[in-house]
Amino acid sequence: MTTSNLETVLSAEDVRKSFRVGEREIEVLHGAHLELRARERLCLMGASGAGKSTFLHVLGLLEQPTEGRVQLQGKSAWELAMSERAALRNRHIGFVFQAYHLLPDLSALENITLPARIAHSYGTVPFDKKLHTSEARDMLERFGLKDRINHRPNQLSGGERQRVAIARALILKPEIVIADEPTGNLDTATGDKVLEILFNEQSRRNASLLLVTHDERLAKSCDRVLVMVDGQIEADSEVMIPQ
Amino acid sequence: MYVRFLSWRYLLRRRINLIGVMGITVGVGALIMILSIMTGFLEESRKTVRGSLSDVIIQPLNLPRADGSLVPKSAERLLEHLRPDPRIEAVSAHLSWGGILLQTGWDVSESEYRLKDPQGSELAFAQFVGIDVQDEFQATQLREALEREGEYRIPVDDVENPFAAPATHDEPEFYEWVVVGEQMARVHNLYKGALINLVTVVPSPMTDELEPSSRKFRVAGTFRSGENEIDLSRIYLDRWELSDFLSDTHEFTQVLVKLKDYEQERETIEADLSSELAEARLIHHAKSMEVRTWESFRGPLLGAIKNERVLMGIMLALIVLVAAFTVFAILMMMVTEKRRDIGILTALGATPRSIMSIFLMIGMWNALLGCSLGAFLGILGAIKIDAIEQWLSATLRVQIFDREVYLFDHIPSVVSPIAVVAIVLGALLATALFSVIPAWTASRLHPIDALRAE
Numbered sequence: 001m002t003t004s005n006l007e008t009v010l011s012a013e014d015v016r017k018s019f020r021v022g023e024r025e026i027e028v029l030h031g032a033h034l035e036l037r038a039r040e041r042l043c044l045m046g047a048s049g050a051g052k053s054t055f056l057h058v059l060g061l062l063e064q065p066t067e068g069r070v071q072l073q074g075k076s077a078w079e080l081a082m083s084e085r086a087a088l089r090n091r092h093i094g095f096v097f098q099a100y101h102l103l104p105d106l107s108a109l110e111n112i113t114l115p116a117r118i119a120h121s122y123g124t125v126p127f128d129k130k131l132h133t134s135e136a137r138d139m140l141e142r143f144g145l146k147d148r149i150n151h152r153p154n155q156l157s158g159g160e161r162q163r164v165a166i167a168r169a170l171i172l173k174p175e176i177v178i179a180d181e182p183t184g185n186l187d188t189a190t191g192d193k194v195l196e197i198l199f200n201e202q203s204r205r206n207a208s209l210l211l212v213t214h215d216e217r218l219a220k221s222c223d224r225v226l227v228m229v230d231g232q233i234e235a236d237s238e239v240m241i242p243q
Numbered sequence: 244m245y246v247r248f249l250s251w252r253y254l255l256r257r258r259i260n261l262i263g264v265m266g267i268t269v270g271v272g273a274l275i276m277i278l279s280i281m282t283g284f285l286e287e288s289r290k291t292v293r294g295s296l297s298d299v300i301i302q303p304l305n306l307p308r309a310d311g312s313l314v315p316k317s318a319e320r321l322l323e324h325l326r327p328d329p330r331i332e333a334v335s336a337h338l339s340w341g342g343i344l345l346q347t348g349w350d351v352s353e354s355e356y357r358l359k360d361p362q363g364s365e366l367a368f369a370q371f372v373g374i375d376v377q378d379e380f381q382a383t384q385l386r387e388a389l390e391r392e393g394e395y396r397i398p399v400d401d402v403e404n405p406f407a408a409p410a411t412h413d414e415p416e417f418y419e420w421v422v423v424g425e426q427m428a429r430v431h432n433l434y435k436g437a438l439i440n441l442v443t444v445v446p447s448p449m450t451d452e453l454e455p456s457s458r459k460f461r462v463a464g465t466f467r468s469g470e471n472e473i474d475l476s477r478i479y480l481d482r483w484e485l486s487d488f489l490s491d492t493h494e495f496t497q498v499l500v501k502l503k504d505y506e507q508e509r510e511t512i513e514a515d516l517s518s519e520l521a522e523a524r525l526i527h528h529a530k531s532m533e534v535r536t537w538e539s540f541r542g543p544l545l546g547a548i549k550n551e552r553v554l555m556g557i558m559l560a561l562i563v564l565v566a567a568f569t570v571f572a573i574l575m576m577m578v579t580e581k582r583r584d585i586g587i588l589t590a591l592g593a594t595p596r597s598i599m600s601i602f603l604m605i606g607m608w609n610a611l612l613g614c615s616l617g618a619f620l621g622i623l624g625a626i627k628i629d630a631i632e633q634w635l636s637a638t639l640r641v642q643i644f645d646r647e648v649y650l651f652d653h654i655p656s657v658v659s660p661i662a663v664v665a666i667v668l669g670a671l672l673a674t675a676l677f678s679v680i681p682a683w684t685a686s687r688l689h690p691i692d693a694l695r696a697e
């Protein structure tokens with residue numbers, strides 16, 4: 001599959017981000033740019049501390065860039081009102097974090113349907129308890145978690161938690177899934193299973209996946225690989241992987 | 244909608260919220276219960292005080308006017324003036340005089356013991372009240388007081404004629420008979436036929452000076468007005484007997500008036516009667532407060548109960564405030580504990596505003612649960628206070644509400660719906676105000692910082 005002629009679903013131009021640490025301003029991103037195309041699987045790699053997570057947070061509308069633009073759904077997302085941006089994030093972006101980040105007081109099923117409940121409050125997708133519950137159940141079944149539906153996160157293993165988190169990221173059928181080292185806390189075998197699930201679901205749904213990883217092997221199963229070095233995307237780092 | 248879902252879930256999953264709910268329950272419940280009881284006391288005392296005082300009290304000032312004239316010494320002209328008045332149902336002349344009660348004969352040691360008391364607290368002040376029995380029956384509730392049952396009651400032989408010697412008393416008689424309050428009889432160990440010595444000072448008709456005087460009387464029986472102070476100190480006797488004891492210097496000190504419709508006349512009767520009686524020269528002056536309704540007469544007492552109610556209300560409102568503080572502390576703790584959740588929710592698309600709402604709503608659940616439970620228990624407690632007190636007294640073996648000593652033989656309570664609504668709204672408002680700071684803190688958290696929280 002070639003992706004260069006596909007439309008862009010998410011793009012960043014000249015993103016700069018600096019943090020205040022005490023008296024000093026530290027710039028972490030020095031004009032990073034990125035284009036995520038429809039249905040592609042894009043890998044972002046780079047040394048620890050290069051700024052990959054920071055870049056993902058800016059792209060995921062969680063961290064405001066000091067400078068630069070993020071385009072989503074044809075809108076410059078950081079110029080929108082906060083609630084509009086929150087609605088965009090809710091509807092069009094699914095997050096998978098390294099540390100799973102499930103709500104401990106909710107069951108697996110409730111965690112998965114939570115984005116749908118939030119969407120209801122924006123009126124973008126009406127929450128249909130029956131529909132969303134059965135969708136969540138289907139996913140849990142496909143992911144091999146049929147018997148874990150009403151478990152709470154602390155009753156699940158790391159691999160199981162991450163699968164619940166993937167289901168949560170997908171419940172609203174977003175165009176974009178952003179995953180920051182989703183297997184970073186898992187052993188290789190479990191990590192591979194989780195990734196298989198993630199990749200399967202992505203293809204099924206024709207979603208775009210932006211994946212940060214340190215795993216060289218993973219690069220082979222991506223459409224493109226970008227390398228971040230010191231807060232910038234290396235110009236020649238765009239590697240096309242022939243499928 | 245997810246705001247309600249999550250706030251409710253957080254409330255249930257954090258048992259510590261129960262403490263906030265319980266605090267509000269206790270505060271609201273106690274406020275409602277105690278205020279109901281205080282209101283009951285107020286209304287009940289109004290009734291009791293009214294019974295013993297009659298509607299209007301006329302107390303002519305015994306001072307010379309500018310022309311040297313005085314109000315009439317006899318009550319007759321005043322009574323005759325008042326009786327035909329269409330607003331008035333009955334009138335009764337009182338001759339009130341203060342003194343002390345001492346026992347005689349074998350019982351004298353009782354009095355000695357009281358006189359030796361270093362604190363003087365046992366020394367019995369006595370209020371002698373001379374009455375015309377039939378008039379008094381018409382104008383006040385004396386008949387009911389004579390007939391009312393009580394643990395220490397000594398019934399008079401003939402209620403219609405309470406100052407008559409008992410039929411069983413066959414000794415040759417030198418002494419007149421009096422009726423004493425039931426509590427006085429209890430305190431002084433009086434019995435039917437007991438000889439008491441009433442001691443007082445009397446204006447001397449010769450010298451115009453006050454001189455000591457005493458006279459012995461026998462106890463014919465007791466009355467129970469229900470008002471402790473009166474039952475402890477008042478002695479009823481025939482008005483002419485008392486006048487004689489006071490060397491004929493006074494024939495009456497007050498006239499009690501019972502109105503046909505007090506509620507209708509209460510606003511105007513003082514001024515109307517004052518000017519009428521001043522016109523007829525039966526009182527000293529129209530503006531000298533000689534005519535007073537029982538409410539203005541007992542104003543300080545009723546005012547004291549009202550003040551006490553306000554004070555109690557303030558104290559109990561502090562409990563509600565402390566409960567709201569508890570909710571504040573619990574919410575603050577939850578915000579810290581839920582930092583990561585807040586970050587996650589933001590990543591899933593929640594706005595700061597809805598995060599604020601979640602925590603505000605947890606506070607409101609606390610308040611709503613506490614208020615409903617508190618209102619329910621408070622109202623139940625106010626209605627069932629008598630049963631509760633009896634059970635408590637029996638269990639703890641302590642007499643909490645001594646029906647012998649208090650004004651009333653049950654604990655009165657009146658639940659006012661307006662007060663209940665005001666208390667509940669106040670508690671809701673206080674909790675809402677105290678929830679704002681934690682909720683605001685939660686909404687101000689930076690999502691990424693929050694996600695990093697361990």
Ligand SMILES: Nc1ncnc2c1ncn2[C@@H]1O[C@H](COP(=O)(O)OP(=O)(O)OP(=O)(O)O)[C@@H](O)[C@H]1O
Binds near residue numbers: 019
């Ligand atoms: N809130 C912050 N305040 C100050 N400095 C920060 C903050 N967030 C990130 N940084 C700094 O920005 C740099 C990039 O961090 P980032 O987490 O994006 O790296 P990364 O590429 O994701 O690394 P890793 O592969 O280890 O996850 C780091 O040097 C980090 O110390």
Ligand SMILES: [Mg+2]
Binds near residue numbers: 052053054180
């Ligand atoms: Mg990182």
